[in-house]
Amino acid sequence: MPKPTIRRYLKLLAPGTPLRAGVDRILHGRTGALIVLGNNQKVQQVSSGGFKIGVECTEQALRELAKLDGAIILSNDLSTIVAAGVHLVPAGDLPTAETGTRHRSADRTAQAAGVPVVTVSASMATVSVFLDGRRHLVESVTQVISRANQALATLSRVSSRLTDQLDQFTLLEIGEQVTLRDLTHVIHRLELTRRLSAEVDFLVELLGVEGRMVALQHSELANTFAGAADRLAEDYAQNLSDPSQFDLSKLANFSSEELFSGQLVAERLGFGQGANLEQGLESRGVRLLTDVGRLPSHLVSKLVDRYSLQELFGASVAVLMEIDGVGPMRARQIRDALLRISEGS
Numbered sequence: 001m002p003k004p005t006i007r008r009y010l011k012l013l014a015p016g017t018p019l020r021a022g023v024d025r026i027l028h029g030r031t032g033a034l035i036v037l038g039n040n041q042k043v044q045q046v047s048s049g050g051f052k053i054g055v056e057c058t059e060q061a062l063r064e065l066a067k068l069d070g071a072i073i074l075s076n077d078l079s080t081i082v083a084a085g086v087h088l089v090p091a092g093d094l095p096t097a098e099t100g101t102r103h104r105s106a107d108r109t110a111q112a113a114g115v116p117v118v119t120v121s122a123s124m125a126t127v128s129v130f131l132d133g134r135r136h137l138v139e140s141v142t143q144v145i146s147r148a149n150q151a152l153a154t155l156s157r158v159s160s161r162l163t164d165q166l167d168q169f170t171l172l173e174i175g176e177q178v179t180l181r182d183l184t185h186v187i188h189r190l191e192l193t194r195r196l197s198a199e200v201d202f203l204v205e206l207l208g209v210e211g212r213m214v215a216l217q218h219s220e221l222a223n224t225f226a227g228a229a230d231r232l233a234e235d236y237a238q239n240l241s242d243p244s245q246f247d248l249s250k251l252a253n254f255s256s257e258e259l260f261s262g263q264l265v266a267e268r269l270g271f272g273q274g275a276n277l278e279q280g281l282e283s284r285g286v287r288l289l290t291d292v293g294r295l296p297s298h299l300v301s302k303l304v305d306r307y308s309l310q311e312l313f314g315a316s317v318a319v320l321m322e323i324d325g326v327g328p329m330r331a332r333q334i335r336d337a338l339l340r341i342s343e344g345s
């Protein structure tokens with residue numbers, strides 16, 4: 001996925017924004033354009049000639065001014081067209097792989113001034129954003145929707161396997177048979193699901209106003225694993241001498257190969273180098289009580305703070321009523337939840 005800075009600009013070019021509407025008009029008019037997204041001293045230094053404009057940046061104004069030979073320069077907040085018909089003269093020794101003069105100038109201006117530059121190619125009917133010496137293609141809505149649908153289908157498969165795996169994991173937790181290897185397997189699948197979900201989020205951003213359906217389908221899928229990572233951390237961090245080491249976000253920069261290695265995952269989460277993957281782990285039961293038992297989180301916190309999971313399974317209504325704020329009704333609700341969990345096994 002692109003870096004956050006370019007993501008911000010790709011988002012500003014999403015359908016529904018004035019910039020995208022203007023770019024689409026230019027594409028249909030087949031004139032091409034060179035648009036500098038920001039105005040600073042360095043932009044001024046590489047600018048020559050042209051006309052000072054100072055009008056609001058609307059799709060109509062962009063389309064009309066793109067007919068002039070030269071570049072359009074926008075204000076930093078992209079709300080105003082500062083100048084048009086500008087000749088850009090960045091240093092000729094800045095590296096670029098582009099061949100056409102429009103695209104070469106865009107690439108070099110972006111490098112020289114540190115602002116993104118958009119090109120609309122008249123000959124190829126493509127839209128690109130140049131920044132930091134890289135070119136990012138702005139895909140059509142149809143192309144992004146097709147990618148989003150593929151990503152959603154994969155996410156659906158991966159998350160349904162995650163659900164199966166969590167069901168198996170639940171059984172192991174109830175039987176107190178969870179090993180570090182089991183935990184790393186679940187975490188691996190959870191991280192894959194999170195990555196795919198982030199990819200869909202990004203595609204939704206790119207789709208702007210056209211992304212509502214994809215966003216809706218995505219949120220339905222994402223609901224199935226929402227909060228699972230936090231609950232695993234709450235349940236298993238206690239197995240470490242330093243529980244703060246158990247942080248699943250540390251896996252975000254792991255490669256797919258590293259993620260497949262239970263040993264490396266365990267090490268990254270604080271279990272130490274060469275940790276024994278067959279070692280048994282103890283769960284506090286937060287995920288079980290919340291997701292399977294469907295108990296409210298404030299009650300779950302009270303329960304796991306006071307009792308271990310096995311103590312809870314053996315606790316009578318009278319024992320449960322010893323907890324502050326738990327009356328006969330609540331105690332029976334908890335017993336029912338625990339029964340539901342063990343029946344599930």
Ligand SMILES: Nc1ncnc2c1ncn2[C@@H]1O[C@H](COP(=O)(O)OP(=O)(O)OP(=O)(O)O)[C@@H](O)[C@H]1O
Nearest residue numbers: 032069070071087088100101102103105121122123
């Ligand atoms: N340095 C520059 N500053 C401002 N405008 C430029 C510059 N270089 C090119 N252009 C604009 O780009 C137009 C097209 O140039 P050219 O065909 O050589 O580029 P290209 O990269 O092949 O673009 P396209 O894909 O649109 O054909 C020029 O007519 C001019 O309006």
